Amino acid sequence: xxxxxxxxxxxxxxxxxxxxxxxxxxxxxxxxxxxxxxxxxxxxxxxxxxxxxxxxxxxxxxxxxxxxxxxxxxxxxxxxxxxxxxxxxxxxxxxxxxxxxxxxxxxxxxxxxxxxxxxxxxxxxxxxxxxxxxxxxxxxxxxxxxxxxxxxxxxxxxxxxxxxxxxxxxxxxxxxxxxxxxxxxxxxxxxxxxxxxxxxxxxx
Amino acid sequence: xxxxxxxxxxxxxxxxxxxxxxxxxxxxxxxxxxxxxxxxxxxxxxxxxxxxxxxxxxxxxxxxxxxxxxxxxxxxxxxxxxxxxxxxxxxxxxxxxxxxxxxxxxxxxxxxxxxxxxxxxxxxxxxxxxxxxxxxxxxxxxxxxxxxxxxxxxxxxxxxxxxxxxxxxxxxxxxxxxxxxxxxxxxxxxxxxxxxxxxxxxxxxxxxxxxxxxxxxxxxxxxxxxxxxxxxxxxxxxxxxxxxxxxxxxxxxxxxxxxxxxxxxxxxxxxxxxxxxxxxxxxxxxxxxxxxxxxxxxxxxxxxxxxxxxxxxxxxxxxxxxxxxxxxxxxxxxxxxxxxxxxxxxxxxxxxxxxxxxxxxxxxxxxxxxxxxxxxxxxxxxxxxxxxxxxxxxxxxxxxxxxxxxxxxxxxxxxxxxxxxxxxxxxxxxxxxxxxxxxxxxxxxxxxxxxxxxxxxxxxxxxxxxxxxxxxxxxxxxxxxxxxxxxxxxxxxxxxxxxxxxxxxxxxxxxxxxxxxxxxxxxxxxxxxxxxxxxxxxxxxxxxx
Numbered sequence: 001x002x003x004x005x006x007x008x009x010x011x012x013x014x015x016x017x018x019x020x021x022x023x024x025x026x027x028x029x030x031x032x033x034x035x036x037x038x039x040x041x042x043x044x045x046x047x048x049x050x051x052x053x054x055x056x057x058x059x060x061x062x063x064x065x066x067x068x069x070x071x072x073x074x075x076x077x078x079x080x081x082x083x084x085x086x087x088x089x090x091x092x093x094x095x096x097x098x099x100x101x102x103x104x105x106x107x108x109x110x111x112x113x114x115x116x117x118x119x120x121x122x123x124x125x126x127x128x129x130x131x132x133x134x135x136x137x138x139x140x141x142x143x144x145x146x147x148x149x150x151x152x153x154x155x156x157x158x159x160x161x162x163x164x165x166x167x168x169x170x171x172x173x174x175x176x177x178x179x180x181x182x183x184x185x186x187x188x189x190x191x192x193x194x195x196x197x198x199x200x201x202x203x204x
Numbered sequence: 205x206x207x208x209x210x211x212x213x214x215x216x217x218x219x220x221x222x223x224x225x226x227x228x229x230x231x232x233x234x235x236x237x238x239x240x241x242x243x244x245x246x247x248x249x250x251x252x253x254x255x256x257x258x259x260x261x262x263x264x265x266x267x268x269x270x271x272x273x274x275x276x277x278x279x280x281x282x283x284x285x286x287x288x289x290x291x292x293x294x295x296x297x298x299x300x301x302x303x304x305x306x307x308x309x310x311x312x313x314x315x316x317x318x319x320x321x322x323x324x325x326x327x328x329x330x331x332x333x334x335x336x337x338x339x340x341x342x343x344x345x346x347x348x349x350x351x352x353x354x355x356x357x358x359x360x361x362x363x364x365x366x367x368x369x370x371x372x373x374x375x376x377x378x379x380x381x382x383x384x385x386x387x388x389x390x391x392x393x394x395x396x397x398x399x400x401x402x403x404x405x406x407x408x409x410x411x412x413x414x415x416x417x418x419x420x421x422x423x424x425x426x427x428x429x430x431x432x433x434x435x436x437x438x439x440x441x442x443x444x445x446x447x448x449x450x451x452x453x454x455x456x457x458x459x460x461x462x463x464x465x466x467x468x469x470x471x472x473x474x475x476x477x478x479x480x481x482x483x484x485x486x487x488x489x490x491x492x493x494x495x496x497x498x499x500x501x502x503x504x505x506x507x508x509x510x511x512x513x514x515x516x517x518x519x520x521x522x523x524x525x526x527x528x529x530x531x532x533x534x535x536x537x538x539x540x541x542x543x544x545x546x547x548x549x550x551x552x553x554x555x556x557x558x559x560x561x562x563x564x565x566x567x568x569x570x571x572x573x574x575x576x577x578x579x580x581x582x583x584x585x586x587x588x589x590x591x592x593x594x595x596x597x598x599x600x601x602x603x604x605x606x607x608x609x610x611x612x613x614x615x616x617x618x619x620x621x622x623x624x625x626x627x628x629x630x631x632x633x634x635x636x637x638x639x640x641x642x643x644x645x646x647x648x649x650x651x652x653x654x655x656x657x658x659x660x661x662x663x664x665x666x667x668x669x670x671x672x673x674x675x676x677x678x679x680x681x682x683x684x685x686x687x688x689x690x691x692x693x694x695x696x697x698x699x700x701x702x703x704x705x706x707x708x709x710x711x712x713x714x715x716x717x718x719x720x721x722x723x724x725x726x727x728x729x730x731x732x733x734x735x736x737x738x739x740x741x742x743x744x745x746x747x748x749x
Contacts, residue, residue: 044219051225055232075261182224 005197012037039191043120049186050113056178057106064170076170079103098151102176105141109183112138113190120194131195138187244272244292249306249330251346254286256310256328264290264306266332271296274330288330288346296332300342303335307347319350349374352389358408359386360464364420364450365399366472372422377449378404379423385410388450402472404450414452414468416461417552419483421473423451451476455483459551482516484546486554488561489518491607492574492588493536496614500584501576507541508577509590515543517588524605536612538604541588561608568611571596575615589615 006013011020012035014028021028021035028035039045064076077085079102086095112134119131153169251257254277264272272292280287292300310328311320323329330346333354352375353359378386386406393400406414429436450472454460473479481504498520507515518540525538545560546552564572573596577589599611614622667673695701724731 041219041221045221048219048221048225052228055225055228058232059235 007037007197015039038194038197039189042189042191042194043117046113046186046190047117049182049189050110050117053106053110053179053182053186056175056182057110060172060175060179061103063172063175065172065176067168067170069166069168070164078172079176101151106176106179106183109138109141109187112141113183113186116190116192116195120198131192131199135192135195242294244294244296245300245342246275246289246291247272247300247342247344249288249290249344249346250280250285251288251308252285252348254288255308256323257286257288257308257330258327261327262288262329264292264296264330264332265309266296266299266334271299271332272330290330297340299332299334300340301335302337302339302341304337304341304344305333305335305347305351306330306344307333307350309350312350349390352387353405357405358411360406360408360411360414360468361389361466362404362406362414362464363467363469364402364404364472365394365397365469366402366422366474367399368474372402372448372450378406379449379451380410380413380453382451385413402450412463414464415454416464416468417454417458417485418452418461418464418470419455419473419479420450420452420470421476421479423449423476455479458483458546458549461553484544484552486546486552486557487515487542487544488557488564489540489542489607490564491521491538491540491604491609492612493538493604493609494576494612494614495536496576498537498539498576498586500578501539501586501588505585505587506579507543507588507590511589512548514547514590515541517541521605528605538609539588540607564610565601565608567592568601569598572610573613574610575613577615 006020007023010023012023012025013020014031014033014035016033017028017031019028019030023035023037025035027033061079063078064081065079066077066082068075068077079098083095083099083103086092086098116131116134116138119134256262257274257277259274259277262274263270264274270293272290274288274290276289278287278289279285307330308328309320309323309331311324312318320328331350333351372388372391374388374390376388377384378388386404389403389405391400391402404420426437452470471485473482501517501520503517503519505517506513507517521538521540525535543560543564544552545556550556571592571594572590573593575589575591576586579585579587593613596611596613602609693700694704
């Protein structure tokens, strides 16, 4: 049983100040922002950014994220290599944090957004609650995806004993930061209302 | 209401947002291609052990620049070594030649130096020494010890061979007049020749000092010589005292030879004094066979030609003689000698050795013979002497054990025995019997002569015994007294004597007058006709005025 939407009453919500205005207006009478019924090209835009993030995710994992220069000998560590190293050293909690923040969170976010895009355009009907849950997870884990870049940034700033031990960010740090930022933008450009619009149109 | 439906366009037109993933993919593909293009070659190096080598950490360096990284360290199939797989950078490709060398730089503490201390903290790395070969190579065998000299270092590589390892080690210095000009790079042992081989390197520009007449000797330690002139301590540099070293130089009297190229081989003498005794490289060997006692003939005994040393005795070839089966019949004992043209100051070259050999062989035809001479009467040391002899029989050239045999003549005690024997033979051969017979007949003749002499003497006695002969002295006495009387009649106090005296005085006077006359006659020859000059009258002085 489809619920009644604002769009059905010819009303449009402002993206900025959330004021409901008549759909015939082009700008918000309160804040002057352009009014759209839905975010324009939401699925396509999100999909493009997700592909970009996926491409960036490859070098982020293959290239060294951190270069440890110990007594003149540079050691490159990738994200997964660092996790394995931490497990070998017995620091399993830290390894878990790094693994979750650096591998599981960005990967999960990417997959979740891909799934949402799929829901917004697939011909298969799906429960509204499931869609909402998926979106919530995306919102939740996206907040933590910068942890890895943050760890590297702190280490670089803290450990800089010239000649003895120097930690430098590797090429993967840039790629990883790119992954995180692009997925944030992708999540932002996704309009979750399209899911329900689409599902209801399927149910009709 | 239907016109208020959201306008959801699907797949229509080109949305500029797609530029973002396209750029990402293009950049990604470009990076992959760029990396692949710049990827250097992969090489393998085999070592004995993987000590301090770690995959992903150990670098390959050249002039302290990283040019590669060890990717993998595995055991060889036979488990007898390890193989290091390394990824080199693109610009390192020209360095990978067939004679490129690799070795692991780790901390090493040697007697002469401590190296690689930096690797204690930074970890070991693999050092590359670029080769100069033409062929490129990807599989290498690593060195276990670092080479002491880079492959392209200017200088000359030599091989020194010695029968004793002495106190030399790799890294020991080579000095020329006390100045360090090179080093020993490695030591190997040739089990076939039973010789120690040293790889030596002389740095440029000192490689010019090494010529074919250069001699090498061990200068390790201190040489102390005590003699009548005092105690002499001979040392080289402090380094060579502590660690050992090799010195080289030329022997006085040997002309400088030609410059040598890498790979030349030299003998390493144990000491300078040993070298001074035996400084020559080229020699020719001969065999001399003696049928007399060789007691006192030692290895190293001099071989002389008319008192000038031209070589030495190498050894007495007893073993060869026994082996050849000639020992039974009292055959002569062969002695191996060598002649060195360098001793004569002519130069120490192979050509001169050949010339000397042919000279010696030609000389044999002209009477050149070897003989054993006593060098020291007390100790009985012998030496071999060569000289030309007129009264020798020609000999056919022969060989023993591959050496030319030079003919000999017996001398010394052996010759003395022979001479005494010859003398006795001559005495034996004298015709004593006939000599005695003739002497006997001579004596008989002499007897007859003596008998007739006795008869003559007897008849003489008879004459003397006659009375007239006995009276003869009285007659003589009487005659003598008569003579005396006659003489006494002429005495001055007798009458006849006085008149004789007067006559003599008269004669004297007459003679004096005659003398005066002859004087006047000689002064004025016309005085016989004219009277002598009358002096002019004296004119008084007053009348003159």
